[in-house]
Structure formats: structure tokens, C-alpha cells
Amino acid sequence: MTHEITVHLGPRSYPIVVGVGVLASVGARLRALDVGSRVALVADPAVRRLHGARVADSLRAAGFTLSEISVPEGESAKALAVAERCWDALLGAGIDRTSTVLALGGGAVGDLAGFVAATYMRGINFVQLPTTMLAQVDASIGGKTGIDHPRAKNLIGAFHQPRLVLVDPGVVATLSDREFRSGLAEVVKHGIVADEAYFADIERHVGEVLARDVPTLERLIAGSCRIKASVVERDEQEAELRAVLNYGHTIGHALEAVTGYARWAHGEAVSVGMVAAARLAHRLGVAGAETVKRQEHLLEALGLPVRLPPLDHAAILAAIGRDKKSRDGKVPFVLAPRLGQFRLVFDVPADAVLGVLAELTTGGNAA
């Protein structure tokens, strides 16, 4: 079964197509958008080996002239030097304003290739072909693109909506256990801040999820895409509402920063970040103990980390202060008063954050 979800953004509207095997339709679907004949496919060598041929064949069969650009695996793709090599390659391949850049891979490749497409000739067509859970349910939707600064993740970027997002739940079978679980963190996040029934659906099907049952994954992935799309529609450039999707990310990004982006996969850091946000909400009297427990239990059941190793808590606090969502010095925290709800809190005391970090490090309880 194929799900088609439209992200309604006026002239920048686009479809997300979710379905097993949908990657092989990219050529025909792109052709229907009436873009120029040249396309560039950006992927890392491992993803290209797994899925590149199917995509390339589909594009060539539809009459496109294809260039392939190879980038490093994972977060190391999101570097200025890599963006520079991509711009060079696009110019060398004769890519012009009517051409299309396609990102095949995880969130990092999508962020990098999206940024390159956003800034090449002041913005050209862009297509997302996400191959990780994380990218499929979150990163590939909404037009956030960017690369990392040595001192701040995603510091350099742009909003640039894709023309098309193709999500193939069949590729999830090829993910490592760790990559797969990392992506589940964002799925859980959508339930926590936007949809209690969706959260409960995951709770009831932990077994099927971990067994990577394809119909279950297809249903949950399409559900997550729907939640993400509806948030993006209401707040394209993250004036306020879209901040909801940063649940667990304020502390999660800081954890990634102080550990040099090496200890955790992004979703793992977000998992601990969500547990911290849940406990913070409880400590501030915003959420009850049961709301905290359900989040922590589900993340743990999915095999995601919910505790911290010993770390420099002052450094974590300083990294939170550099969060790029801060407004005139104040950092907004997304908290969940109940499952399916959220609240933006600007005046979280540093002591409360330090208290939660200590609690998670020593393995204390929420209540």
C-alpha cells in the first residue's frame, strides 16, 4: 500500500510518498515535475552500494543525465569542505537552475545535499530519498538543511523545501540495529508532543517494531510523516510551533556537542534528551510522574539509552546556552505536560537542568 501525504506550503507544496518499492519510481515521478534533464545523486559509498543502482536506473530510464557525488558517511558529511566539493562537482557536471539534486541516505546526507541545493545558484530543485528511519520520519520533511560548525551543529544552513520526498520502508531491513533504534527516537518524539494515540500504538506494538514487521513500520512511518507535515505546514520557518519538534533536542544536541558527536547516534542522544526533558517537566511541576514513566519505559523497551555516563555537567549547560534556538540569550525548552501536548518554557533555571543531569547520571528515579 502506498500512502501519499501532501505538505501544503502554497507554491512550495510537495508530496511525501510512503510505500515499499517506491524508490524505483523516482525517475517517473521527477519527470512529472517538469524539471531540467540533469540530475545529481548525492550518497555515501555504503548507501550507494545498497540502493544506488535502483535509483540510478530509474532516473536514467526516465531520460535524465545523471552525475553521482560521493560524500563521507554520517555526520562527517556535514562539513563545509564537503559542501565545497559538492558545489565543484555540480558546476563540473553542468548542473544549472533547472537541474535537480537528489539526496539518497540518512539525515546527514539530506542536510548536506539540501544545503548544497539551497545555495547553488541561489537554490535549485531538491529531492529527498531517505534511507534511515530517522530521515524517513523526520529529517527529510520540512526543508531544514544545514552543515555543522566545529563549535555548533547545524549552525550554517537554510530553509529549502524539497520538491518530492520518497520514503521506502523496505530499506529499513538494511539498517544496523543501532541505526534502526536511533530512528525510533524521533518516532516516539512525535507521539509524545503531538499525538497520544500514536504513542500508545507504538507502546502496543514494541515487539512488531523491533522485529521490523513491514506493515507495522509502514503504518508508523506514514503516521510520523503526517505529524511532521502538519507541524511544518503551520510553521514553516520555526517561528514558534515548529519548536515542538525539538523535544529532547535542546539537551540532546548539547550531549552530542560535549561528547564530540562520537558517543551517541543522534537518536540515542535525543532519547536521553527526552528523558531529561520529561524529568525536567516533572521537576518544574509541569508534568506528572506517570507521563515521565511512560516515556522512559517506551524508550527503554525500544532499546534506546535513558541514562547518562559521567560527563562534565557545566560543559553541557554551556552547550545548551549556545543552542541556536535561543532568542536574545534565552533558550526555549520544549516540555510535555501530558502525552500529545507540549509547552515552550523559556525560563528554566540552570539548577533544575543540573539536578536532572545528576539524577540521570546516578540512575535516580523521576519522582
Next chain:
Amino acid sequence: MTHEITVHLGPRSYPIVVGVGVLASVGARLRALDVGSRVALVADPAVRRLHGARVADSLRAAGFTLSEISVPEGESAKALAVAERCWDALLGAGIDRTSTVLALGGGAVGDLAGFVAATYMRGINFVQLPTTMLAQVDASIGGKTGIDHPRAKNLIGAFHQPRLVLVDPGVVATLSDREFRSGLAEVVKHGIVADEAYFADIERHVGEVLARDVPTLERLIAGSCRIKASVVERDEQEAELRAVLNYGHTIGHALEAVTGYARWAHGEAVSVGMVAAARLAHRLGVAGAETVKRQEHLLEALGLPVRLPPLDHAAILAAIGRDKKSRDGKVPFVLAPRLGQFRLVFDVPADAVLGVLAELTTGGNAA
């Protein structure tokens, strides 16, 4: 007298304020936009010496916390390494999403600082304070930002509208003769493609223009801003109409590229480019000899170059082929059938271009 021109772009609308002394009002005007308290002023050392104190004082008096970022003079500011240093400096100064980047200087500083503002945290507030004729009448309006690729000018960039443009014709007194004349090329361009009466106004007042008579300059600068604003309003992202403003630029950019951006100031290259476009229009039967002559005579009267030194014409042709306006391999030429009118022509034969280049090199006549 102060002219206020609004660029109508829905939620991205902004005013252009033209008037002697208007730079000293930047603090109060920015404060009225309800932006965050931190601002970064980008300028080269020479411009900062001339006008920096007035701008900085105005910002500080309005309560802003100011960081100053120094960049190289001229086109060398539009390099990736310079953008990188700017991103570093913004992060170091605690600039966040509510903050504002101000560009004080010519077109190059505006392009660079605009690109940095467009890509820092996916886009922050930006203000243009143009101090050259070229930037005042053209580059500072419309949201085109960008840096150069070693093989293609403005290849890396974004559309990012400023929140405010302040144009002080008083600063024109501080320009070198060459900078001043270079800016006049864009003034003439606006007359050629958009407004015959405006063109005739310049023809009648060549003496006052060259004497830098302030009321004359203020009138012409405001008129040019009005023409540019109306084009930008009708075609923000250069789908078609905005291409009119590239008159003389297709060949002009190619001339700059083959001479390593060293021989001509931008406006000088555009001047020769406009003469070439005029003669091309005549050669293709699009324009009459009189239309060609008036353009060439006015540019010459203003002291702008209208002839070519010996150059590699095949290299010029190749550079034209790399024009980033090309659509699926075809390069659009803007031609003027009559003064105040334009036509986009996609199928200009290479021979016609070579013929015109030869004519201008040997100093032959239009007809």
C-alpha cells in the same frame, strides 16, 4: 528630502529610504523593527574609517550591542574563507536568531554579508547600508546574496531579503572617480530596459551627474531604486522578468571571468557588456541603429568603457556558456528592442556574439 520606497513582498516587504544623512538614523529605524539587541556590522577597513563611526554611534545610541566584522576590500570579500570567518565571528559574538547583520559598503560586502545572514542559523535579520553608487541603485535591493566560486561569480548564494535598506547619496562624495562611474552603468541599465524617460533624464544631465550634484544624484538614485523595486516585486526569485536586470551582465560577467576580475570594475564590464548587447540586438534585427547609438553615447559621455582590448574570444564564449542563468544548457540574452523595453532571447548564435566581440575589439561601428 527623504524618499521612502517600499518593496512589496508580503511578509518579506521592506522599505528603501533614500536621503542625505539617513545613515545616522539606522539605530532608531532598526529599533522600530523590534529585533533582538545584538547586531553585527560588516565592513571593509576603508569604508569603516569613512562611515563606520556614524553608523556605530547610531546603533549604540539606540541600545544595541554591537560587534564589528572586518572583511577584505572589493570582490575578494566574496570568498568562502571570508564567509567562514564571518560565521565564526557571529557565533563568537553570541549572535542569535533574533539578531541583525548589517552590511556597510559596496555590492561585494552586501553580497557576502547577506549570504552570511541568509545561512547563519538558517537565516537572520539583515540590513543593507550601501555606500557605492552600484550598491545604492542595484545590488542592495532585491535579496540576491552570494559569494564567488573560483570558476563562477556568485555561484554560491541564496535569496534573502533585507529588513531595511538605507541609501545616503551624501556618501557618493567619498567615492573614487572610477567607483562612481562604475555605479552609473547600472543607473543607465535601468533606463535602457525599463524607462526611456529616466534614460533621457540622465542624457540631459550628464554634466550635473559627473559633477556629483547632490540633488541630481538623489533624484536619479531614488528613481533607480524605484525601478529595481518594481521589478523585484513582480519576480522575486528571477523566474523570468527579473532577468531584465541582467542586461549587459551576460557578456559583462564573462568579460570579468576571462580577465580574472582584475581589469574592470563590475560596472565597467557591464558597460562594455551593454554595448555588446545593444550591437547584438542590432545584428539580430531586434533593435535599430539609433537605439544602439544612444546607449553607446551616454555610456561614453559618462566616462565608461565601450570598447574591448584584445582578448580570447573563444574563452569569452565558453564563460558565457557557464552563465548561471542558463536553463538546461541555453543561455538567455536580454536585448533591448527600444529604450525602455526588453526581450529575452535564448537562441543567440555563437557567430553573432563573436561578430560583436570582434567589432568592439577593432572599434567598428554598430551599423
